[in-house]
Amino acid sequence: MKDTGGATFDFRQRRALVTGAGKGIGREIAAFLAGCGAQVVAVSRSADDLAALERDHGCMPVVADLADVQGARDAVRAAGPVDLLVNNAGISVLQPFLDVTPDAFDRTVAVNVRAALIVSQEVARGLIARGAPGAIVNVSSQASTVGLPEHAAYCASKGALDQLTRVMAIELGPHGIRVNAVNPTVTMTPMGRMAWGDPTRSAPMLARIPLGRFAEPLDVAHTVAYLLSDSAGMIHGATLPVDGGFLAT
Template sequence: MRLNGKTALVTGSSRGIGREIALRFAREGADVAVNYYGSADAAEEVAGAIRAEGRRAVVVQADVGRTADCERLVAEAWQALGPLDILVNNAGMEIKAPFVEVTEADFDRVIDTNLKGTFFTAQAVVRRWIAGDRGGRIVNISSVHEELSFPGHATYCAAKGAIRMLTRDLAVELGERGITVNAIAPGAIATDINRDVTEDPRARAGLLARIPLKRLGRPADVAGIAAFLASDDAAYVTGSTYFVDGGMTWFHEE
């Protein structure tokens, strides 16, 4: 078990990719703090599955779009499980709208959840690592849309593009302290966020035509990379983004 004895916080882990990462970490030996925004029952189900693996779990409600919640989330996870070794910034959202119709409220919600939450949750953890002279692992869940345009989702693309540079910058700034910072950029993963495409046969066929592996990704595909980046197998990896997209980002056909 690559994460035996480690403690992790996974934001947005009541469902989808975050849920699978939390469960994979538990199977790899880690205790896990499960964070949710609105689905308490789903978060408790994840925590129960973690405990069934023989690991400790705590559930913490927090809106990572609020800086005070980021600090409270980390404080409560730290108090319940002890010092954290791993942070996965997974919480994210998107609001579809043509660029000219994006409201300030929608802009703020997407940027706050995807970017500000990543920034300030990491800050809260890193401050504690520095105070305790500890190293650690940060894994940011980005998106292929840090690289690929996505009309109708300008705010989401802006947030994910910013996460790409934040990951690189923090990797350089924090490296001498033994803190690694990496990102994962999922493509079309079969989760609720992609349901409007995956449940439309025509849209699904068009999407699969752009994926060399000819299938949608599974949350487990992302979780496997997260477990690697959180482990000592990736001790000399930092500032990198791993694309988990079936080859979609670099697909080109004449």
């Protein structure tokens, strides 16, 4: 089992479904949970990315476009009985507010919010039918709390995801299903390094982070694993920043 700062996570005999698992944060989460003994079902639009996860970490691949309602439902049904769910799939289409297109807005909401709703409904129904407890983590963002230029659709979708998390917690808690969100700051995925590698762009954001660095994907994976684990048994309905103190400034 993996050890993270003194806390050991043991997910043996648990099946975890991770959406958006092909790259970046989602891939790190899938790999980390697999290393903690979970049987991981990895969902992505990219068959090549999933093949690498299957080869390197033994994850079960499911190719799906979660922007499609039936595709999202079929992906969960293909996964089999799920104990742990990470709704990580997300997109960001950068447009100035005055230029935001309805298509870009609708697709952002479809992937970032509606897919989480549909996938969670399917997983929760299965848990309730089995009489089994479970845990769900929605991967949100600090952009749910603060506005960012050219991120109108993204910020709106992550704010909606936080509210969805709270409603899910209220309604699913009585069934023994815990629901939380993690809200990372800028995270140094390959795409994040490309977007924030220029010091002139990154310096103002870094200046607002007391720890003086951006997040790494493993920082997020550790937090997700904790919230999925029995160690977080009384944490429910929370939106947990992984931001180095950004929201404290």
